[in-house]
Every structure is written in C-alpha cells, then in structure tokens.
Amino acid sequence: MENVHLAMEEDDLYSGYNDYNPTFDSEELENDVGFQQAVRTSHGRRPPMTAKFPGTAIGARPLATSFGSRIPMVSSMGRPVTGAVQDGAARPMTAVRAAGYTSSLTRGSTFDPLGQSRGPAPALEAKNEDTPEEKIKILEKKVNDLIEESCMAQSRGALQLALEKAKEAGKKERALVRQREQSGNADNINLDLTYSVLLNLANQYVNNEMYPEALNTYQVIVKNKMFSNAGRLKVNMANIYVKQKNYPKAIKFYRMALDQISNAHKEMRIKIMQNIGVVFVRMGQYSDAITSFEHIMSESPNIKTGFNLILCYYAIGDRERMKKAFQKLISVPLGIDDEDKYIPSNDDTNSNMVIEAIKNDKLHQMERDLKVLTEKYIMTAAKLIAPAIETSFATGFDWCVDMVKSSQYVELANDLEINKAITYLRQKDFNQVEAVETLKTFEKKDSRVKSAAATNLSFLYYLEKDFDQADRYADLAMNADRYNPAALNNKGNTVFAKQDYEKAAEFYKEALRNDSSCTEALYNLGLTYKRLNRLEEALDCFLKLHAILRNSAQVMYQLAHLYELLEDPQQAIEWLMQVISVTPTDPQTLAKLGELHDSEGDKSQAFQHYYESFRYFPSNIDVIEWLGAYYIETQFCEKAIQYFERATLIQPTQVKWQLMVASCYRRSGNYQKALETYKDIHRKFPENVECLRFLVRLCTDMGLKEVQEYTTKLKKVEKMKEIREQRVKSGRDGSARSRREGSAGSAAGVSTPVLSSPKKASIMEMDVKAESQPESKQLSPLLDSGRDSSHSSNSTKGERLSAKMRSLPGSNEPYEASSPKEIDASYVDPLGPQMERPKTGAKKRGEEDDFADEELGDDLLPE
Numbered sequence: 132m133e134n135v136h137l138a139m140e141e142d143d144l145y146s147g148y149n150d151y152n153p154t155f156d157s158e159e160l161e162n163d164v165g166f167q168q169a170v171r172t173s174h175g176r177r178p179p180m181t182a183k184f185p186g187t188a189i190g191a192r193p194l195a196t197s198f199g200s201r202i203p204m205v206s207s208m209g210r211p212v213t214g215a216v217q218d219g220a221a222r223p224m225t226a227v228r229a230a231g232y233t234s235s236l237t238r239g240s241t242f243d244p245l246g247q248s249r250g251p252a253p254a255l256e257a258k259n260e261d262t263p264e265e266k267i268k269i270l271e272k273k274v275n276d277l278i279e280e281s282c283m284a285q286s287r288g289a290l291q292l293a294l295e296k297a298k299e300a301g302k303k304e305r306a307l308v309r310q311r312e313q314s315g316n317a318d319n320i321n322l323d324l325t326y327s328v329l330l331n332l333a334n335q336y337v338n339n340e341m342y343p344e345a346l347n348t349y350q351v352i353v354k355n356k357m358f359s360n361a362g363r364l365k366v367n368m369a370n371i372y373v374k375q376k377n378y379p380k381a382i383k384f385y386r387m388a389l390d391q392i393s394n395a396h397k398e399m400r401i402k403i404m405q406n407i408g409v410v411f412v413r414m415g416q417y418s419d420a421i422t423s424f425e426h427i428m429s430e431s432p433n434i435k436t437g438f439n440l441i442l443c444y445y446a447i448g449d450r451e452r453m454k455k456a457f458q459k460l461i462s463v464p465l466g467i468d469d470e471d472k473y474i475p476s477n478d479d480t481n482s483n484m485v486i487e488a489i490k491n492d493k494l495h496q497m498e499r500d501l502k503v504l505t506e507k508y509i510m511t512a513a514k515l516i517a518p519a520i521e522t523s524f525a526t527g528f529d530w531c532v533d534m535v536k537s538s539q540y541v542e543l544a545n546d547l548e549i550n551k552a553i554t555y556l557r558q559k560d561f562n563q564v565e566a567v568e569t570l571k572t573f574e575k576k577d578s579r580v581k582s583a584a585a586t587n588l589s590f591l592y593y594l595e596k597d598f599d600q601a602d603r604y605a606d607l608a609m610n611a612d613r614y615n616p617a618a619l620n621n622k623g624n625t626v627f628a629k630q631d632y633e634k635a636a637e638f639y640k641e642a643l644r645n646d647s648s649c650t651e652a653l654y655n656l657g658l659t660y661k662r663l664n665r666l667e668e669a670l671d672c673f674l675k676l677h678a679i680l681r682n683s684a685q686v687m688y689q690l691a692h693l694y695e696l697l698e699d700p701q702q703a704i705e706w707l708m709q710v711i712s713v714t715p716t717d718p719q720t721l722a723k724l725g726e727l728h729d730s731e732g733d734k735s736q737a738f739q740h741y742y743e744s745f746r747y748f749p750s751n752i753d754v755i756e757w758l759g760a761y762y763i764e765t766q767f768c769e770k771a772i773q774y775f776e777r778a779t780l781i782q783p784t785q786v787k788w789q790l791m792v793a794s795c796y797r798r799s800g801n802y803q804k805a806l807e808t809y810k811d812i813h814r815k816f817p818e819n820v821e822c823l824r825f826l827v828r829l830c831t832d833m834g835l836k837e838v839q840e841y842t843t844k845l846k847k848v849e850k851m852k853e854i855r856e857q858r859v860k861s862g863r864d865g866s867a868r869s870r871r872e873g874s875a876g877s878a879a880g881v882s883t884p885v886l887s888s889p890k891k892a893s894i895m896e897m898d899v900k901a902e903s904q905p906e907s908k909q910l911s912p913l914l915d916s917g918r919d920s921s922h923s924s925n926s927t928k929g930e931r932l933s934a935k936m937r938s939l940p941g942s943n944e945p946y947e948a949s950s951p952k953e954i955d956a957s958y959v960d961p962l963g964p965q966m967e968r969p970k971t972g973a974k975k976r977g978e979e980d981d982f983a984d985e986e987l988g989d990d991l992l993p994e
Contacts, residue, residue, distance in 0.1 A: 263314035270307045274300050278331050294335040304328045326358050342371050362391030378414045401431045417443045432463045438508040445515060453516045461509060461538040467498040506543055513547055524554060545580040582612035589621040601625045616646035623655060632662050650679055666697055684713045700727050718748035752781055768795040786816045818848050
C-alpha cells in the first residue's frame with residue numbers, strides 16, 4: 132500500500148507520468164547482476180519477465196526517471212522469477228551443465244556478448260605462394276588481365292599496343308599450360324582461357340591487317356576438337372578472304388559455317404546468307420545473289436536485303452521483278468513504335484515525365500536512324516528503277532509514287548515528286564517547263580515540302596537571271612520555313628544581284644545561324660565582304676570555310692586573291708601553290724602564279740608557270756603575249772616567233788601580232804623573211820603606217836627597186852591620216868564651241884541645273900554596267916573567280932604593254948635590240964569577274980566542284 136496514494140494527499144497532480152517499468156531501463160543493465168546472470172546462463176532462454184510478476188531480483192531497485200525520484204515497484208504475488216538471483220547465489224541449471232556450460236556468474240563482470248574484451252583476432256596466416264596451385268592461379272590472373280588490357284587498347288584505337296598485349300597473353304598462357312603439365316594437372320587445363328587468348332590474338336591480327344597470321348590463328352582454333360562451336364569462326368575467316376578479294380574461298384567458308392550452325396540460330400544463318408549474296412554481287416553472279424536474297428526476304432525480310440535484291444534485278448534488267456521487289460521493300464516492317472507515343476499528354480504528369488526521359492534516349496535515336504536509313508533506301512531504289520520499269524521515266528516515277536502513297540511511307544511521296552522535277556532538269560533534252568510545273572504543284576502542300584519546292588524554283592529562276600521571280604519564291608520558301616538555310620541563301624543571292632550587299636550579308640548570316648555547316652552561305656558571305664571592301668572579314672570567312680572544305684580549290688583561290696588585295700604576295704603565292712597541288716593542270720591558276728612571281732621580280736619562276744599554263748591552254752592571249760615579250764627581252768627572238776604566230780591565229784584582225792612576227796625576223800637577222808612578212812601585212816592592212824615605214828627602210832638598206840613605190844604609198848597614207856585627224860579636231864572644236872554658246876545662253880535666261888557632258892555620263896554608265904555584269908572570259912573548267920578592284924589596273928597595264936609592244940619596231944635603228952625597259956609583261960586576271968558571283972546552289976553536269984544549294988544540289992549529286 133505504500134505505492135497507493137489518495138488524491139487529496141497528492142501535492143502534484145502530474146507526478147508519476149515519468150515512472151516506467153524497470154524492465155525497460157537499459158541504462159543500468161551493465162550493473163544489473165540478475166540480467167548479467169541471465170545472459171551468461173540458460174536463464175536468458177526463458178520468456179522475458181513482465182510487469183505482472185513482482186518480486187524479481189531487481190524488484191527492490193528504485194525506478195530511475197529523468198525527472199522524478201525513483202519509486203520502488205513491488206510484485207503483488209511474491210513468487211521469484213525463474214533464473215533470478217536469490218541471496219547472492221544462482222540456481223543450478225543441471226539440464227545444460229553436462230554440455231560444459233556453467234551457471235555461475237562472477238560478481239562485477241561486464242556485459243560483453245561479442246567478446247571484445249579478449250582483444251583483436253590473431254592475424255591470418257600468409258598464403259604460401261610457392262605452391263604450384265598458387266603459382267597457377269597467379270599466372271591465370273595475369274593472362275586474364277592481359278586479355279582485358281588488349282581489348283581496352285583496341286577500344287581506344289591503339290591497335291599496335293593491343294596486338295602486343297595479345298601476343299604477351301599468348302606467351303603466358305603457353306607457360307601456364309607447361310606449368311600445369313609439370314605439376315601433374317594436365318587434365319585440369321582451362322580450355323576457356325586458351326580459347327579466349329587465341330580468339331583475341333586472331334582479332335588483333337585482323338585489326339592490324341595481318342591477314343595470313345589471323346587465318347593461321349583461326350585455323351588453330353577450328354582444328355582443335357576440344358573447342359565447342361569453333362566452327363562459327365569460319366565466318367571470320369570468310370570475312371578475311373572477302374577483304375583479300377578471294378571471293379570463291381570466302382563463299383566456301385561461309386557455306387561451311389552455315390552447315391555447322393543449327394536452325395535454332397536463325398538470325399545468324401540469315402546474316403551469313405546475306406554475306407553470301409553480297410559476295411556473289413561482287414563476283415557479278417547476280418542470279419546466285421538473287422537466290423540468296425529471295426530466300427532471306429521469304430524467311431526474315433529486312434531493308435538492306437530488299438534494296439540489294441532490287442539492285443540485282445536492275446542489273447539483269449528484269450522490270451516485273453523490280454516492281455515486285457520494290458513492293459516488298461516498302462512493306463518490310465521496321466519494328467519501331469510510332470512517333471505519336473513520344474507526344475506528351477496534358478493530364479498525366481508521371482507519364483509526361485517518362486516520355487521526356489525516353490524522348491532522346493539511345494533507343495529512340497536508334498529508331499530514328501533506322502527510319503532515316505529506310506527512307507534513304509526507298510528513295511534511292513525509286514530513283515534507280517523509275518526510268519527502267521516503264522517506257523518513260525515520268526511514268527515510272529508516277530508508279531513509284533502511287534506505291535509509296537499506299538504504304539506506310541506516305542510522306543516520301545512528296546519527296547519523290549520533287550525528285551521527279553529534278554530528274555527533268557537532268558535529262559539531256561532539258562524539259563525545264565515540266566520541272567517548273569511539277570515544283571509549282573507543291574505551293575499548297577505542307578510547309579516542309581512547300582519550302583523545298585520553292586527553294587528549287589528560286590534557284591532555277593536565279594540561273595535564268597529572272598531575279599524578281601527568284602526573289603518571290605525565295606520569300607515563299609522562307610515563309611514556309613524560316614529556318615531553311617537554303618532558302619535564306621537564295622534570298623541573299625537575289626539581294627546580292629541587286630547590289631544590296633549589306634542586306635545580302637544579313638541573310639547569309641541568318642542562314643549560318645540556322646545551320647552553321649551551310650558552306651554555301653559562308654562562301655557567299657565572304658564574297659559579300661569582299662565587295663564591301665571588308666577584306667579582313669572576308670579573309671576570316673574563307674579561312675573558316677577552308678577548315679571545313681580542306682581541298683576546295685575555289686576557297687583556296689579566294690584566299691590567294693584576298694592576300695593579293697591585302698598586298699601580301701608571298702601568302703598569295705603559297706595559297707596558289709596549294710591550289711596547284713589540288714588541280715595541277717589548271718592553266719588560269721598557273722598564269723596567276725606567273726603574274727605574282729613576275730611582280731616580285733622572279734622572272735625564272737614566272738616563266739616556268741606561264742609556260743606550264745601555255746602548255747595546258749595554248750589559247751590564252753595574255754600568256755602568249757608575256758611569253759613572247761620574255762623571249763624578246765632575253766634576246767631569243769626566234770623562240771618568240773611561234774608565240775606571236777599563235778596570237779595571229781587567235782586574233783587575225785589584230786595587226787600588232789603580225790608586226791611582232793616581222794620584227795622578230797628582223798631582229799634575228801633574217802631580213803628576207805622579215806621583208807616577206809611586211810609585204811604580207813601590207814596586203815592585208817594597206818593603210819598601216821608602221822608597216823610601210825619598215826618596208827621603206829628594209830628596201831632602202833637592201834637596195835631594192837620597190838623603195839620608191841612604198842615611199843609614195845607612205846606619203847599618201849600619212850597625208851590621209853593628217854586630214855582625218857584635222858577633221859576630228861575641227862569636229863571637237865565645233866562641239867566645244869556650241870556647248871560654250873549653249874551654256875552662255877542658258878546663263879542669260881532661266882537658270883537650269885548644270886549637267887555633265889553626255890560623253891562623260893555615257894562613260895560612267897558603261898563603267899557601272901561593267902562592274903555589275905562584267906564581260907565573261909574563257910574560264911578553266913574548275914575555277915570561277917573574278918578580278919574585282921584589280922580589273923581596271925590590270926587593263927591599264929595590258930594596254931601599256933600593247934603600246935610598248937607596238938613601239939618596238941619603231942626604233943630609230945631597225946636592227947638594234949630594244950631596251951629591256953621597253954618590254955613590260957603584264958597579266959590581266961584570266962579568271963574573269965565571275966569570282967564575285969554568289970553561290971546559288973547549282974551543280975551542273977560536267978562541272979567539278981561547284982557549290983550546290985542544299986535542296987536542289989543534293990538531288991543533283993549522283994548517288
């Protein structure tokens with residue numbers, strides 16, 4: 132009753148809430164003798180005591196709380212709990228004593244169920260590595276490590292290191308086998324390890340193109356009967372024979388491998404049969420290839436096999452089977468999900484998160500790649516068989532379009548229609564009206580197809596110089612797809628043609644922002660900066676383009692021309708040398724190199740390049756003129772004759788070349804031949820004063836009777852020339868007088884704006900036209916460039932050379948050599964002003980590296 136309190140006697144109404152059963156007091160368990168006794172004896176196996184049974188060994192222990200005093204709790208029954216300690220002695224447990232346990236408990240012992248008081252465990256005994264078993268295990272681990280290192284080296288591209296590791300693994304594996312035999316464990320040889328070593332070694336031989344060694348290694352594996360399924364490696368051996376172009380042996384090994392693979396491995400058998408068909412195609416045995424491909428299409432159809440089957444039918448010219456094969460091709464199931472499943476719904480948040488996670492994962496990328504490859508095969512097959520399956524390619528295209536529209540690739544039908552229009556352009560009869568009409572049918576289609584068709588129409592009208600229509604369709608393409616770089620490029624071209632270079636540059640920049648790999652826009656941007664005389668920015672554009680197109684002769688020539696404009700001839704020469712390394716037979720580049728070397732004073736190098744240019748293109752009048760002048764300067768007049776005679780053939784109405792031929796004969800001492808040449812010139816050009824003067828001199832020095840006749844003719848011609856000059860002079864004076872009188876009259880009357888002279892205005896107008904649409908010169912088949920700002924200076928230089936060449940025969944002494952200073956060989960840029968024409972995206976048949984518009988150009992490229 133000591134624990135019972137009346138409510139009226141309770142001073143604190145909330146006391147007792149922190150009292151708890153001492154059974155749950157874990158703080159004093161270490162000092163609890165009864166608990167320790169129970170732990171060390173079988174008492175611990177008894178059921179735990181509860182609060183119902185008082186009188187435990189710890190019943191008199193005060194209850195410890197965190198707030199109040201400890202209150203003793205006494206049992207209401209008085210029976211001691213089994214296993215409790217009474218009077219300091221433990222009750223004996225005879226039931227388990229015989230097993231060696233004791234129920235005695237030493238007073239003061241601590242609770243240590245894990246035996247941590249006994250100290251750390253003794254150290255493990257070191258393995259004895261000298262035993263044969265341990266040596267074998269260590270050696271096996273080394274071999275496995277070497278195989279792994281070899282594979283890792285191969286994955287990094289270090290093929291030589293991979294081969295060395297594979298060889299080392301082979302050596303250690305043989306040492307391992309010998310050690311097993313010496314220790315008497317020959318029966319326990321690890322065959323899997325041996326197989327791995329040999330297979331890895333053979334693969335590394337193949338990667339390093341050491342095919343004989345690889346075949347020997349594979350042969351060792353195949354001949355060993357202890358290796359299961361080694362016959363499959365005959366596929367690898369057949370692949371090596373294919374690389375060696377030993378096709379009959381490759382077929383033999385493929386068939387041997389096919390015989391050793393069971394029908395359970397259907398996919399493997401299909402791949403081997405596909406290889407057999409491809410090898411038959413390379414051997415030209417299309418009938419055997421068709422047999423293999425038809426079996427595959429009946430068992431397990433796939434896109435590649437269907438495409439190869441169409442190629443074989445095309446090779447043998449079987450129209451009906453081509454149609455059937457095309458129908459099989461477009462009906463091959465891809466096994467990929469529809470794109471609609473990647474469109475997120477608005478309701479389910481968790482589903483949307485999953486869709487976002489898998490939208491761009493590797494599996495979806497693989498599906499997209501497979502779909503793109505399939506579309507490529509179908510488009511290529513349609514373009515290939517369309518002209519062959521019907522009497523006309525238009526009918527064939529229509530059949531292919533109808534088949535595609537009824538298949539799962541409906542969206543490819545529009546692409547085929549566009550390709551049909553492009554094919555019209557590639558026909559020899561060039562039915563452009565049909566192409567334009569076909570492309571115009573897409574104006575009401577979806578945005579992607581409309582943009583592609585409008586881009587091609589813009590390109591066509593640009594080539595026809597119908598810039599208004601080209602601009603209209605370029606706008607239509609941009610409205611359909613603002614991010615179409617080809618449309619932006621064509622729009623920039625139309626603006627460039629209207630000489631609005633700043634605006635053109637903006638369109639080219641936008642095209643590059645949408646597609647940084649659009650080389651056409653980058654090239655045209657460089658040309659635009661060049662027209663704006665922003666040479667450094669143009670140079671930066673072409674340097675970037677050169678980093679993308681390393682072997683583009685056009686880009687390198689533009690760089691050379693820019694360095695020439697920047698007055699850095701050495702850099703220009705270096706870039707032109709790179710152009711020559713790509714196109715060694717281009718005569719215009721060689722002539723340009725000769726001009727630069729001549730401007731640097733290196734006559735020998737200039738002569739070499741000019742001579743090479745003449746050898747490849749002997750009709751360039753500027754090169755012929757320079758070579759003739761060079762031989763006259765070096766006192767080899769006989770060699771100059773052949774060049775001036777060729778110039779006479781090219782320009783028979785130009786008297787200066789014939790005069791130069793006669794002058795060369797005269798300088799070389801062949802006076803009789805010179806006299807005959809002058810007489811021939813006089814017959815063709817009877818009013819030429821220079822010819823008559825030399826005829827008079829030669830006849831006088833040679834004592835000929837014709838001297839009086841030529842003297843009389845010379846006087847008549849000179850008199851006629853004077854009368855003509857007086858008439859021209861009087862006409863000019865009269866016109867000047869009338870202009871002065873008209874100005875005075877207008878000044879006396881109503882004031883009018885002063886106008887420049889009509890002649891000057893017409894000259895300025897001609898200059899503007901020449902700048903906008905320069906005259907075309909004969910170009911090399913590869914390069915297409917322009918003279919730009921150097922055009923006028925080069926023309927002046929050419930005129931100066933012509934004047935000096937004409938003055939050569941007119942020296943006071945007809946037999947003396949002219950001074951070298953009188954001969955100034957010049958060079959007008961032979962590549963013409965077309966360098967500045969922006970890239971339109973065309974690639975015509977017969978041209979080399981002309982840039983192509985991304986829409987039309989890709990279609991014009993041969994497959």
